[in-house]
Amino acid sequence: xxxxxxxxxxxxxxxxxxxxxxxxPKSGHDTVSWYQQALGQGPxxxxxxxxxxxxxxxxxxxxFSGHQFPNYSSELNVNALLLGDSALYLxxxxxxxxxxxxxxxxxxxxxxxx
Amino acid sequence: DQQVKQNSPSLSVQEGRISIxxxxxxxxxxxxxxxxxxxxxxxxxxxISISSIKDKNEDGRFTVFLNKSAKHLSLHIVPSQPxxxxxxxxAASDSGTYKYIFGTGTRLKVLx
Numbered sequence: 001x002x003x004x005x006x007x008x009x010x011x012x013x014x015x016x017x018x019x020x021x022x023x024x025p026k027s028g029h030d031t032v033s034w035y036q037q038a039l040g041q042g043p044x045x046x047x048x049x050x051x052x053x054x055x056x057x058x059x060x061x062x063x064f065s066g067h068q069f070p071n072y073s074s075e076l077n078v079n080a081l082l083l084g085d086s087a088l089y090l091x092x093x094x095x096x097x098x099x100x101x102x103x104x105x106x107x108x109x110x111x112x113x114x
Numbered sequence: 115d116q117q118v119k120q121n122s123p124s125l126s127v128q129e130g131r132i133s134i135x136x137x138x139x140x141x142x143x144x145x146x147x148x149x150x151x152x153x154x155x156x157x158x159x160x161x162i163s164i165s166s167i168k169d170k171n172e173d174g175r176f177t178v179f180l181n182k183s184a185k186h187l188s189l190h191i192v193p194s195q196p197x198x199x200x201x202x203x204x205a206a207s208d209s210g211t212y213k214y215i216f217g218t219g220t221r222l223k224v225l226x
Contacts (some may be wrong), residue, residue, distance in 0.1 A: 004157070045215070048212045050212075062143045105160075107156050110154075
C-alpha cells in the first residue's frame with residue numbers, strides 16, 4: 001500500500017515565477033491538507049481539501065491556491081514566488097475531515113526560490 | 115502567537131535510558147494531541163496520539179501523558195534507542211477545525 005506521495009521532491013524556481021506541487025493521498029483517504037515547513041520551524045497549515053473543495057484555510061495569502069481532483073489527489077499552486085516561500089511543502093492525508101484522527105504525511109517537496 | 119510550544123530545541127539521552135519530550139499549549143479548545151517523528155529528508159511520521167478525555171496513552175516504548183489543567187503534554191520513550199534520534203513534533207487540534215497546530219520541534223539524540 002503506497003503511502004502519501006509527493007512530486008517533485010526538489011524544485012528550484014526564480015522569484016516571480018509560479019509553481020505547482022502534487023500529492024497523491026494514502027489509499028482510502030479522501031482528505032488532503034497542505035503544510036509549509038520553514039527551516040527550524042514546525043509545519044504550518046496552509047489549507048485542507050475535501051470533496052474537491054477547500055474546507056479550511058490557514059494564514060496564507062491568496063497567492064497560495066489548491067485543487068483536489070475526483071481521485072482525491074491534490075495540487076498546491078503558488079503564484080508570484082517570493083524568496084520567503086522557500087520551504088519544505090508537506091502534504092498530509094487522512095480518512096476523516098475533522099479532528100480526532102492522525103494524518104499521514106508525504107516526504108515533502110523542497111522548494112527553493114532564488 | 116505560538117499556541118503550541120516545545121521549549122527544548124534539543125535533548126541528548128544515553129541509550130537505554132528514558133527520553134522525556136515536553137510540549138505546552140495555550141488554546142483550551144484543543145482536544146486532540148499528536149506526536150510526530152521526523153528524520154532528515156523524510157516527512158513526519160505519526161507516533162502516538164491522545165484525546166483530551168484521557169490522561170495517558172501507551173504504545174510499546176512510547177507513552178504520552180496529558181495534563182489538561184497545566185495545558186501540558188509529554189512523550190516518554192523507554193528504553194531509548196539510537197534509531198530514535200530524530201526531530202519530534204508535538205501537534206494539537208480541536209474537533210471543530212481541520213488543522214493541526216505544530217510546535218517547533220525537539221531534536222532528540224540518543225547516544226550509544
